[in-house]
Amino acid sequence: MEDLEENSSTGPDDLSAKIIQKCAEELAWPVTLLVMRIIACMKWPELWRTHWIIPLYKRNAVFRAKHYRGIHLTAQMSKVVERLVKGMMEPYLERTGAYGLNQFAYRKDRGARDLILLVVLEWLQILDNRGKIAVHCSDVAGAFDRVDSELLAEKLRIAGVHPRLIGLMISWLEKRKAKVLVGGETSDEFELMNQVFQGTVLGPSLWNLFYADAKDPIRAAGFKELMFADDLHSYRGYSGHARNCYIRKQTQKCEAELQKWGAANKVTFEPDKQHMSIISLHEPEGEDFKMMGVWFDPKLTMERAITELCNKLRWKVTTLLRAREIFDTRGLIKQFKARILSYVECRTAAIYHANATALDQIDRQYNRFLREVGLNREEALMVFHLAPLASRRDMAMLGVIHRAVLGKGPEQVRKYFARSDAPKHPEGRQALRRHSK
Numbered sequence: 001m002e003d004l005e006e007n008s009s010t011g012p013d014d015l016s017a018k019i020i021q022k023c024a025e026e027l028a029w030p031v032t033l034l035v036m037r038i039i040a041c042m043k044w045p046e047l048w049r050t051h052w053i054i055p056l057y058k059r060n061a062v063f064r065a066k067h068y069r070g071i072h073l074t075a076q077m078s079k080v081v082e083r084l085v086k087g088m089m090e091p092y093l094e095r096t097g098a099y100g101l102n103q104f105a106y107r108k109d110r111g112a113r114d115l116i117l118l119v120v121l122e123w124l125q126i127l128d129n130r131g132k133i134a135v136h137c138s139d140v141a142g143a144f145d146r147v148d149s150e151l152l153a154e155k156l157r158i159a160g161v162h163p164r165l166i167g168l169m170i171s172w173l174e175k176r177k178a179k180v181l182v183g184g185e186t187s188d189e190f191e192l193m194n195q196v197f198q199g200t201v202l203g204p205s206l207w208n209l210f211y212a213d214a215k216d217p218i219r220a221a222g223f224k225e226l227m228f229a230d231d232l233h234s235y236r237g238y239s240g241h242a243r244n245c246y247i248r249k250q251t252q253k254c255e256a257e258l259q260k261w262g263a264a265n266k267v268t269f270e271p272d273k274q275h276m277s278i279i280s281l282h283e284p285e286g287e288d289f290k291m292m293g294v295w296f297d298p299k300l301t302m303e304r305a306i307t308e309l310c311n312k313l314r315w316k317v318t319t320l321l322r323a324r325e326i327f328d329t330r331g332l333i334k335q336f337k338a339r340i341l342s343y344v345e346c347r348t349a350a351i352y353h354a355n356a357t358a359l360d361q362i363d364r365q366y367n368r369f370l371r372e373v374g375l376n377r378e379e380a381l382m383v384f385h386l387a388p389l390a391s392r393r394d395m396a397m398l399g400v401i402h403r404a405v406l407g408k409g410p411e412q413v414r415k416y417f418a419r420s421d422a423p424k425h426p427e428g429r430q431a432l433r434r435h436s437k
Contacts, residue, residue: 001024001028004080006021011052011074012051012073013047013075013078020077020080035085039168042171044171048074048075050075050176051192051199052073052178053180054071054181055069056071074199074200088165090205093205096160098209102215102412104228104410105204106208107208112293112346114409116347119233120349120352121416124300127279129240131240132239132278133278134236135234135235135296136223136255136274137290139230140262140269141268143207143230144198146266146267147206148194149170149174149194151266152169152173152209152210153166153169153173155213175192175193176191176197177189178192207230214232215227218254221250221254221257222254223236228292231291236250244283244285252276278298281299284297286298288304302350303354305347305351306361312343313340313365316339317369320336321373324373329375329384333373333384336369344362344389345396348392349396352396363389401417
């Protein structure tokens, strides 16, 4: 309760997070008894089955409902109890590999940047060996809102979750009531069924478990999966001598198997987000495709990703420079770091291998910003700790290697920089070998 954020939105019970946080010491024992009772009875309280849904605009036309994402506001005390239940269940699911090795969403020491880093490392290695890569991208329609409760309960049993926790999850998954709130007005009340309820604490963990066995048909087709929540990317490396028509048939077979899994699990994949490509230096096939917000092209030159990044970077820098009357130099640098660097550097792993000429386009926007602010590179670095973007890209990659050497981050990435069978160092550390590239 002490870890709740004070400014977190109040839910339908009208009990604010700030009150719970301030009274955490007094509430700790009663809440503990309440949790014990909830688990013993395997019954989720009716008071916590009401949601307020706030529409959050995503993109495109503002007058179309499908261009908004529904943010669910639930009772703050419900979230506290869910975190306690999650603490009992999730460590076991992680330890037994119930989520699968290649799910990167909602998990400790993993994220979208790690997924992009891993896929670029693996694809570059295949291309370096003169191979080809078949890629298939898919996305579940509705995702969290399309989860069959009975199927999820069965998957909890297969995963070996304690029967009492399964009984509680069955109760937690029962239908709920919701209202949409817009501008102080509320919609008519409606029901939420067969979903893991976005905005809840347990929702992401339950989705990962429900979606985990989608990897089985992909692996049966000889492909490898990479998942980020409901985004599913599968790929397979081929010899450079393999014909594109053969690769395409194999990719279609993988897609067909995945569709069968979807039908069996009452899940549909969005047709307009299904994509196939063959990545090759000499015989590329297919159109550019988007993965985790980054554009990839069939030759892996990343030219489109860099062009899009430069266009948005140019606009962001122009917008920031208009605020020179409000901020002093230090304030402008601070805004640049917070609003622009964070946007640029989340794509570093994807574009780092691109040629220097393409990357210079990004660096020119950094130089333009410094010129308009009246700083040179040395002053920006020594006074404001703002290194050139090229240097920051190098430091980011050194950080990847450093984290791998320390044994942190996804093990799939660590294998590229250290080996577990290396002879022991006299002081107990493993001797590391240089990367072959």
